């Protein structure tokens with residue numbers, strides 16, 4: 001679905017199978033955020049196809065974090081696409097993945113601060129807790145925040161997975177909650193639109209979920 005000119009969401013709606021939402025920024029450069037599971041990549045391919053974009057046209061693949069439901073299909077997007085994730089997340093998935101899961105090495109690392117790709121400026125926030133090297137990406141010009149599995153509409157990412165941490169997740173959520181956000185694009189579930197709805201969601205998460213992590 002189109003969110004606005006230059007930003008598209010491929011929302012995963014089949015609850016029988018887990019997969020992430022994938023987002024596509026189509027500006028000077030074509031940027032795919034979290035390609036998802038390998039065997040479900042047809043869903044993204046189809047979405048791109050409807051926009052007349054072949055997979056080979058993707059310039060950058062940005063990974064919010066390295067769980068397979070977000071990262072796995074990155075294998076299909078190597079060369080000429082450039083793959084980016086945080087250094088800590090790459091360390092983490094290499095350490096925990098089995099010998100058969102040969103992670104593609106990043107072409108660049110996402111680190112705290114500004115990331116310019118063509119005419120798109122994204123601010124990278126280190127937001128560990130769901131995984132140790134998770135990042136959120138903030139597109140200030142459009143007031144869009146990509147949160148991966150840090151927060152969702154009415155929810156937060158699990159903290160019981162390897163190297164997860166409730167206290168670190170809380171700290172991460174506090175770091176992003178005051179950003180000026182009109183559209184919150186999370187790794188799973190529905191899109192949250194409108195500044196008030198986004199703020200209300202942060203309040204709900206702090207009031208409710210913070211008790212449990």
Ligand SMILES: [Zn+2]
Nearest residue numbers: 065067130149
């Ligand atoms: Zn995850």
